[in-house]
Amino acid sequence: MTLSSARRTPTRRHVTSLLAGAAIAGLALSACTSATESDAGAGESSSGAAPGEGATTVGFIAVGPQDDFGYNQAVHDGIRAVAETHPDLEILEAYNIPENDQAVEALQTMVDQGATVLFATSFGHLDAAQQVAEANPDVAVLHQGGLIDDTSPENLGTYYGTVYEPVYLAGIAAGAATETGVLGFVYGYPVPQVVANINAFTLGAQSVNPDVETIAVSTTSWCDPATQADRAASLISQGADVLTQHQDCTKTIIEAAEAAGVYSVGFHADASELAPQGWLAGSEWDWTELYPSIIDTVVDGDFIGSEYDANYRGGAANGNSPFVPSTLGASVTPETKALIDAAQTELESGWTPFTGPIMGQDGATPVIPEGTALTSDDADQMDYFVAGVTGNLAG
Amino acid sequence: MIIDILSGGVRGGTSLLFAGLGETISERAGVINLGTEGAMLVGALGGYAVTFHTGSPWLGVLGGAAAGALLALVHAVLVVSRGANQYASGLTLFFLALGLTALFGVDYVSRQITAFTPVKIPVLGDIPVVGPVLFDHDPLVYAGYVVVPLVAWVMFRTRAGLLLRSAGERADALGVNGYSVVAVRYAAVVSGGALAGIGGAHISIAYANSWFENMIAGRGFIAVSLVIFAMWHPVNVLLGAYLFGAALSLASVLQANGVDVNQFALNAIPFLMTLVVLTVLGKRTLRKAPDELLKVLETAKA
Incomplete structure (x- = not known):
């Protein structure tokens, strides 16, 4: 399963970067991959389960390439750790997702493919995470690095480290x-x-x-x-x-x-x-502990009200620093x-x-x-x- | 501090020099190529990839030139053979290059290469001021010193140069005399792309020694701007490239010296200088432009 996901990744990334180019060029290629299915998905919100409870599919978006010797490569490594600790989960990954509406598009597409836990891993993905959380109350949305307050939907959480x-x-x-x-x-x-x-x-x-x-x-x-x-x-x-x-x-x-x-x-x-x-x-960066821990909490149905539900910061003091x-x-x-x-x-x-x-x-x-x-x-x-x-x- | 700015200008201006020269050749033949940024991108990746696989930065230069030439060839097919809009073709090819290099460049992001290193020229390199500014650089910087007079000589003193300028000034006359305007323009656009490719390769294998997507970061557009600034003359391109390079380097040197500057304003200097030239000289800039290019430029005005 990991193999098939890994194979899917480059395709998605390439489509996205080509689309990014085309869009800026003013060729007005409108990507409409998600519109129809998301309308259908909106009807399911009355299941009564906690956001992301019993999730079978988890989605990640990253702002850069997966091997940049840096921030995004660390996200990629964290995802590989999730694949090892949670072999039954299907993992969707998308790289080079800009910090604009394309992030909403990418996240919503993942929801349409069955993801009920989403990780938006760039600082500038916060708006997109917020929008997708509001549109999909059944989905647990986690944002890497953001600072949120009480006005944010309760199915949105942020996490980071004392860098x-x-x-x-x-x-x-x-x-x-x-x-x-x-x-x-x-x-x-x-x-x-x-x-x-x-x-x-x-x-x-x-x-x-x-x-x-x-x-x-x-x-x-x-x-x-x-x-x-x-x-x-x-x-x-x-x-x-x-x-x-x-x-x-x-x-x-x-x-x-x-x-x-x-x-x-x-x-x-x-x-x-x-x-x-x-x-x-x-x-x-070392997300190999934190990502699986967050996913465990969400899958168990304990996300709302947990420490991961708002502004979690791992550091030397709590021994859970991702940096x-x-x-x-x-x-x-x-x-x-x-x-x-x-x-x-x-x-x-x-x-x-x-x-x-x-x-x-x-x-x-x-x-x-x-x-x-x-x-x-x-x-x-x-x-x-x-x-x-x-x-x-x-x- | 002045030495740092000037030396940084020569080093950072070299990619602009090659790309600007290429664009000058292309525009002298009557074809504007806004895809220069794209040619530099494919040149940067091509140069990096070939250097990585062969271990030779000199072969990397050839790889960069070939990649730039190939992209320019597509531009030539579209605008010379198919009569497509030059602006649209150039910009589209830039975005195509951006996407393709991001796609195929992924495998090279964290690779290490044997890059060009600075070679100090004996004796000349020891002259105060002049030495560190001009004679303590990587080999491609020195190649720039040679290529400029060479291009100027070919352009103004040889039959090939006459044909090139005729294609840009009096394309009809060229045809009447039995020469192929199409062939001349193909040659000009493709060699222009090759030079832009070398400019891109300078960034990836001699300057930053890395490949990352979109790493040209607008320098190709500065090069297009440079050609107007230089009034389509190779020697002016050299001066302008180093001047623009120095303007970019100024941001580094001022910041490192703790001078209170606005970084974003400094980034705009090359474009502001071009605007000043356009404003001060106004229509006179157009008088310097190749006549066939004017047809393109004036269409855009309407």
């Missing part, structure tokens, strides 16, 4: 390794999660090397390798001897760092093989490793790197006052850089 925790730990490795005291951070867009990561990385580095500076530069894209190459060259030219990033595709920057003989801190996936010399640390530290590089010293382990223990005890007092970029105005510790929901709304970060949030 900045392993990034803080990687920052310790960077701060201990740098000789120039300058770290380079290449990011896509300054959304709160990215901002929190840049700050956590800097705070981690400062915890072992107080004078460290992080230069944060944007590419205005989640994946534009040529621009990444340009940014990496500029950062290295400015004296950065550790490069890290928050991009969907990570290969270019890691290879550029390795070629220039500077250190790399990975993001999204373990790419240590790309930088055998310079790899220090990194953070990577975990990657293997440390060979050049990380035992002393540094001990510091990282100690910080990990603190995180597990509930401590957060965003504990005040923390100063803003001017070094004088506190952005997190003394006595305040941010929750992960607070961090999901972060819109400022901390002291030690060079960069401009407006751009």
Whole structure:
């Protein structure tokens, strides 16, 4: 069964990317795969069962390709874990689904094919998840990374991890390794999660090397390798001897760092093989525990009111983080490793790197006052850089 | 900092240089190709795939050129033989290339290749300022230095160049003299596509050393814009390519230096510069355009 699903995937993906092209071209190809069947499906809503209870089919959509050495590949790996833990479930997967109406289309098509549990795995899929949840009250819809409130339908849940925790730990490795005291951070867009990561990385580095500076530069894209190459060259030219990033595709920057003989801190996936010399640390996704756990809850009929029903955040403290530290590089010293382990223990005890007092970029105005510790929901709304970060949030 | 911007301009401008030269050749023969972005995409993937399978980036360059030429050949069939609308054909081929490269590129996303690496030229590379800006780059950057005068020489000093320009200026006269306008335009469009393919390959196998779908990210459209900016002259294309490259690189250097800039505004610089040229020179830009191309351009105006 896994085989047949796997075979179906590329077809769907290819159709979608061709459709995407055609649609933008203004050729007005209207895809009407779902309209008729979904009308028929709407009549079934009076079964009385909880959303997704006894599900036999589960659907996943992802925004990018399944082997991007990054975010979407991790989704793919998580789905493979579900296939192993739930061999009786039929799994539908669709990749390269843009964050627009095509996501609604893709999810609804999956419902029409019998899916009663849906995972929308990109931040920008939240609107689509919401719409599909409203249209299909019998279906449990889960969104990866979103923050929802009471106005959302009860069959919609969101889940994620406290992403900045392993990034803080990687920052310790960077701060201990740098000789120039300058770290380079290449990011896509300054959304709160990215901002929190840049700050956590800097705070981690400062915890072992107080004078460290992080230069944060944007590419205005989640994946534009040529621009990444340009940014990496500029950062290295400015004296950065550790490069890290928050991009969907990570290969270019890691290879550029390795070629220039500077250190790399990975993001999204373990790419240590790309930088055998310079790899220090990194953070990577691991959905192989969380996806099956969520599906168990839903299939048992316990989704409504469960911890997965709204804003679940796995982290070091509850031991269920989907974002975990990657293997440390060979050049990380035992002393540094001990510091990282100690910080990990603190995180597990509930401590957060965003504990005040923390100063803003001017070094004088506190952005997190003394006595305040941010929750992960607070961090999901972060819109400022901390002291030690060079960069401009407006751009 | 200035050296970083200029050096980044030469390195980042090289893909624009090849694509812009190709588009110049095509437009000189009277055919505008908005599919240049697509030719760069297939060139980037073709170059990456061939480099991966053969281990040779030089063969990769050939692969990129062949892929770009093939896509341009489709454009030539549609617009030269079938008389299709040049804009519609070019844009459609871009979207086709976007979809096809996403489809066939999946297998190459996480592959590692032996890419071009910078080779510092002895003596010249040690000259202050000039050395790091011009003589410490990958081989395709140097190839750009050679290709521009070569194309200019062929275009203005050889019989082939005369035929090319005639196809763009006086297609009727070319026919009367017993030459095939169709053949000349085919040659121009296809070689233009090959150059755009090399431009794309420069990004994937010498600059970013990766393949990802849609990785050209609009640089093909900058190249089309560049040709107008350069008034259809190869030497101006060289200057414009490095200028546009420097504009793109400016965003990196300013940010890395902590200068407060708006990233999105910087991205628009090449297009703004082209708009300035169009505004300042107005109708005079059209006087520089090949006459046969004017027919296409003026149809669009109506």
